[in-house]
Amino acid sequence: MWIPSLLKGQNEKEMKALGMKISAQDIYDINKSSLKDAVPHFDGGCTSEVISPKGLLLTNHHCGYEQIQTHSSLTNNYINDGFWAKSLEEELPNQGMEVTFIVRIEDVTQAILKGVENVSSLDERQHIIEKNMSQVSKNTPKEPWQENRIKTFYKGNQFLLFVVETFKDIRLVGAPPSSIGKFGSNTDNWVWPRHTGDFALFRIYADKNNRPAEYSKENVPYKPKHYFPISLKGLKENDFTMIFGYPGTTNEYLPAVAVEQLVEVLNPAKINIREAALKIQDKYMRQDAAIKIQYASKNARIANYWKKWKGESLGLIKTNAVAKKRMQENIFTEKVNQSGKQNQYGHLLYNFQQKYKDFEKYALSMDIFQEIVLRNVEILSNGFKIYQLNNVYQSKGEQAFSDRRDNLVKDLEKTYKDYSSRVDKEIFSALMEIYIKQMPAQFVPKELTSVDINTLTNTIFEQSALTSYDKVQQLLAGSPSQVANKVTNDKAMQLVSQITTIFFQEIVPMYQHYNSEIAELQRTYMKAILEFSTPKDRIFPDANSTLRVTYGKIAGYTPADAIYYQPFTYLEGVMEKYIPNDYEFDVPAKLRELYDRKDYGIYADKNGKMPVCFIATNHTTGGNSGSPAIDAHGNLIGLNFDRVWEGTMSDIYYDPSICRNIMVDIRYVLFIIDKYAGATNIINELKLVK
Numbered sequence: 001m002w003i004p005s006l007l008k009g010q011n012e013k014e015m016k017a018l019g020m021k022i023s024a025q026d027i028y029d030i031n032k033s034s035l036k037d038a039v040p041h042f043d044g045g046c047t048s049e050v051i052s053p054k055g056l057l058l059t060n061h062h063c064g065y066e067q068i069q070t071h072s073s074l075t076n077n078y079i080n081d082g083f084w085a086k087s088l089e090e091e092l093p094n095q096g097m098e099v100t101f102i103v104r105i106e107d108v109t110q111a112i113l114k115g116v117e118n119v120s121s122l123d124e125r126q127h128i129i130e131k132n133m134s135q136v137s138k139n140t141p142k143e144p145w146q147e148n149r150i151k152t153f154y155k156g157n158q159f160l161l162f163v164v165e166t167f168k169d170i171r172l173v174g175a176p177p178s179s180i181g182k183f184g185s186n187t188d189n190w191v192w193p194r195h196t197g198d199f200a201l202f203r204i205y206a207d208k209n210n211r212p213a214e215y216s217k218e219n220v221p222y223k224p225k226h227y228f229p230i231s232l233k234g235l236k237e238n239d240f241t242m243i244f245g246y247p248g249t250t251n252e253y254l255p256a257v258a259v260e261q262l263v264e265v266l267n268p269a270k271i272n273i274r275e276a277a278l279k280i281q282d283k284y285m286r287q288d289a290a291i292k293i294q295y296a297s298k299n300a301r302i303a304n305y306w307k308k309w310k311g312e313s314l315g316l317i318k319t320n321a322v323a324k325k326r327m328q329e330n331i332f333t334e335k336v337n338q339s340g341k342q343n344q345y346g347h348l349l350y351n352f353q354q355k356y357k358d359f360e361k362y363a364l365s366m367d368i369f370q371e372i373v374l375r376n377v378e379i380l381s382n383g384f385k386i387y388q389l390n391n392v393y394q395s396k397g398e399q400a401f402s403d404r405r406d407n408l409v410k411d412l413e414k415t416y417k418d419y420s421s422r423v424d425k426e427i428f429s430a431l432m433e434i435y436i437k438q439m440p441a442q443f444v445p446k447e448l449t450s451v452d453i454n455t456l457t458n459t460i461f462e463q464s465a466l467t468s469y470d471k472v473q474q475l476l477a478g479s480p481s482q483v484a485n486k487v488t489n490d491k492a493m494q495l496v497s498q499i500t501t502i503f504f505q506e507i508v509p510m511y512q513h514y515n516s517e518i519a520e521l522q523r524t525y526m527k528a529i530l531e532f533s534t535p536k537d538r539i540f541p542d543a544n545s546t547l548r549v550t551y552g553k554i555a556g557y558t559p560a561d562a563i564y565y566q567p568f569t570y571l572e573g574v575m576e577k578y579i580p581n582d583y584e585f586d587v588p589a590k591l592r593e594l595y596d597r598k599d600y601g602i603y604a605d606k607n608g609k610m611p612v613c614f615i616a617t618n619h620t621t622g623g624n625s626g627s628p629a630i631d632a633h634g635n636l637i638g639l640n641f642d643r644v645w646e647g648t649m650s651d652i653y654y655d656p657s658i659c660r661n662i663m664v665d666i667r668y669v670l671f672i673i674d675k676y677a678g679a680t681n682i683i684n685e686l687k688l689v690k
Contacts, residue, residue, distance in 0.1 A: 001247055001540050001548040001619055003153075003160070004028035004036055005105040010538055015551055019240030021632045027244075027549060030104040035634060036547060037225035039244045040099035040167075040204075042626055047245030048099060048202070049628040051230065051636065052685035055204035055222030056173065057099065058669070059626035060641045061181030062300065064200040067094045068175050069297050069418075074289070079296055082177040084679045091171035091203055093215050099170055099204060102547050103146060103163040111136050112150065112159040122520055136161065145211050153541040155253070155519070155526040162546065167222065169205035169215045174679055176200075176672050177588055178296075183574065185584035186278070186303040190311050190645040192565055194613045194662050195574045198641040199669045201682065228628060229687040230666055231635035234606055235554060237567055241616040242551040243640055243661065245627030247543035250651045253526055255352040256325035259652055261360060263316050267309045269438055270367055274306035276430045277376040284423045286583065294418040302376065308622075308648050315649030315658065324653070335532045345528045351521055359514040361440045365507045368439050372431045373499065378424045379466045382415060383496035386466075386476070390487050393480045401480045409476060416469035421461060429457040435499075443507060445498040456495075464492035543621055552617030557658050559646045571595055571610035571668075594675055602690070603671040612668045614638060615660040621651050629663045635689050638663035 002011050007024040015024075027035045042048035046063035050056065061068075071092050072078045085091040112132045119125045137148040142163050149162045175181060180197040188194055204222035207213035251258075281299045285292040316322070329349055336345045373380045389408055393401035433453050436444055448456075465471035465486075475486050487493045533539050556567045575595055579585040594600070600610045620627065620640055629638035640663050643650065647659035670686075673679050 001250065001543050001550050001621075003105065003541065004244075004547055004549050007549060011549075011551075015240075015242075018551065018553060019632045020242070020551070022634045026634060028105075033225040035226065035228075035244060035630070036102055038227050039547065039628060040101045041246045041545075041547075042099050043097050043170075044100075045248070045623065046625045047623065047627040047640075049244075049626075049636065049639075050204070050224040050227040052227055052687075053223065054685055055206070055224060056227075056682070056685055057170070057202040057204055058628075058636075058639060059200055059202065060639065061175060061178075061198045061200045062304075062641070063626045064172065064175060064202065065182075065300060066297050067092075067097060067172055068200065069293070070094070071172065072293060074293070077293070078175060079178050079293060082175055082180070082677065083172065084174045084673075084677045084682075085172070086679065086681055088203075088221065091173050093169070093171050094202075095215070097170040097202075098166050098168045100164050100166045103142075103165055105547075106140070106161045106163075107158070108136050108140075108150065108161045109157075109159045122516065133159070151544055151546050153544065153546075154530060154539075155542070156523040157527050157530060158541065160546070165212055167204045167206060167212045169213060169219050171203050171205060172200070173203050174201035174673065174677065174682060176677070179586045179588050180591065180672060180676075182300070183585070183587075184577065185300075186282075186307065187584050188577075189303060190307045190642060190648060192615060192644045192660065192662060193569045193573060194642065195569055195571075195577060196613065196641065196664065197668055197672050198664050199639055199672075201673075227687070228630070228636040229634075229689045230670070231631055231633070231637050231689045232602060232667060232670075233631075233689065234667075235568070235611070235614060235637060235665070237554050237556070239554045240551070240632040241554055241618060241637070242549060242630040243618040243620055243624060243627045244549055244630060245547070245620075245624040245640065246545050247548055247550075247621040248545050248623030250543040250621050252540075252542055252652070252654065253522070253529060254325075254652060255349065255356075255525070256322050256329060257353050257356045259316060259325055260322045261356055261363070262652070263313050263322070265360060265364060266367055267313045269364060270371055271306060271309050271313075272438075273368070273371040273376060273431060273434055274302050276434065277427050278303055278306060280426045280430060281423060284420065291420050291423060292583065294420060295423065298418065307645070311645035311648035312651065313649075315646050315655075316653060318646065319649065319653060319655045319658070321649060321653040332528070332532070336528070339532070341528075345524070348521060348525050348528070352518070352525075355514055355518050355521065359511075359518060362507055362511040362514060364438075365440055365443050365503075366511050368435060369499070369503050369507065372435050373496070373503075377428050377431050378415070378419055379421075379428060379460065379464065379492050380496055382412060382466055382472070383492050384500060385412070386472075386487060386493060387496050387500050389476075390484055393484055398480045401483075405476055405483075409473065412472055413469060416472070419469075421467040424467075425457060425461045428460070429453055432456065443502050445502065447498065460491045460495065464490050466490070466492045543623065545623055550619045552619070552656075554614055554616045555660070556615070557644070557646075557660055559644070559658065565615075565644075567615045568611060568665075569613045570605075571600075571612055574612065588676075590676055591672075599675060600671060601675055603667040603674070605667075610668065610671060611665040613662060613664050615644065615662055617656050617659065618661045619650055619654050619659065620661040624661070629666075633689075636666055638666050639669065 012024040038050040042059045048057045048059035115128050116125050133150045183196045205219035206222040392404045465475040556565050577585050578587045605611045627640040631637045642662040644660045650659040674683050
């Protein structure tokens, strides 16, 4: 996961040896248009790419899923039926959505670390760094519509400044039905072979000067500095591939003890909680079409990391990651001893061992609270927001309360639009039982240790106002003191208050204490790794949602003994998985007809088949969803959307023997737009390379 501004010195030679025909300057250049000008950060969590001179934007279906859901109803069910704007006037605005382009990247490490050399206090060190960051950001030249952002790399050993432009008028242009864009759903998530047409189309709008602007009917399609030509030439095994995007978080340099804790303690707890919630949601979604719409996005979001954590643990065990980390640590110890820097670095591994041991119960408690209270039980997560509102009244007074309440009421209106108390009641019952059993006993309120779960569940869902939006509105109506009194007497709020008070008073302070100490150890450990490395080691910085380049080749892999997975899938595989009327594996009638007629047009492979997906050895993670898959000539060949299950441990330990990223073939994307949807207006915008 390489920084694009540094490719020339670090990676260009190897990339060309692997088959790349363009230069590092074609990828990143601040003086003329380059590939980086066509790769914006999509809504803070995904990646996208510009594919036309009119600001047409391609990303994953799952990245735009909430917007597709927001525009959907039982009458206009874009989740089930898809959506295709046949003109600019039909494109749908999305309040709050934004995309951000990188203008340039500057190394500001020296300026940021000025004055911290002899500072021993962590708080003082951080204060100096923050002051320097503020000053550097303020003093770095930019245009009025641009922003300076400074990010830390190598665990605080390097700092880069990003000058960015953020566009806030983003409109939905096209999305296939979920039976294409989400084909395989939870069953196939993180799995290869894959047959998902995971794409959606948006458009960037700008003001008349081609600059960022809030939504307005007067805005016009954005004219990009660069957009990707699209290759129809086809792919073969061992072809060079490159992924450009914004990977979220990796932890490649964790010590062995941290990886061991993740596999044995933290991941199993989170998996167990989400599995229980997903089973209940899935049951109701299969029974009720309205609930399926309400819970579609939530269910997909919860299932995504549930399955990822399962695969991550499996991969770490399969590749003996903990043992290999310990071998690396033995080599590290030898280097420390040879360098004579035992006083500086000799304590690190022992201290890691001790700190992670002390940290474990707080890390586990943090995960359990977040998974149950904040993410999976809605009556508790909504109650948590009201708990925070009540705290605003207590600490900041009536005006602050009133301002916060207005925003919260609007927020809760959206939340309750997609809420079913029937579903939530069953999830509450299942997850509160887990909470009581798995949360370390010292952090469980005494009142819950002997409670009957069924009685608790019935009492809360029969007597609390948090089971519907109308009741919540009534709860939050009145003067601040009246609201505070009503909140205090609400059964769900009493439970939220009990467990949240313990969380903030007993868990959070110690979690932050140990987390801070571990972070400082990790910074020093990273400094030592960099110090002892040679140029050929080429230590890459962990992902941190900044623009990165990763590259590799199209390749199959062996997940288990006697099994080899080919790197390509075809439309035949979609039909093999087809289950009529199944919410995961249904196939639209029009697509079945196109398959029966073999009506693939110019998008067929040389073998006459319709390609769907392919895999390669590129190192990706969350945040790379929607990233362009680029060929040796800088053309778009696909769209990254997932990783293979056996290789999801690449966030912790990247092993090229089994780590593969999954991409939808751009020819399948075009086939769906053209042949399935008949959206030739979109095809006509594109530059196709044949």
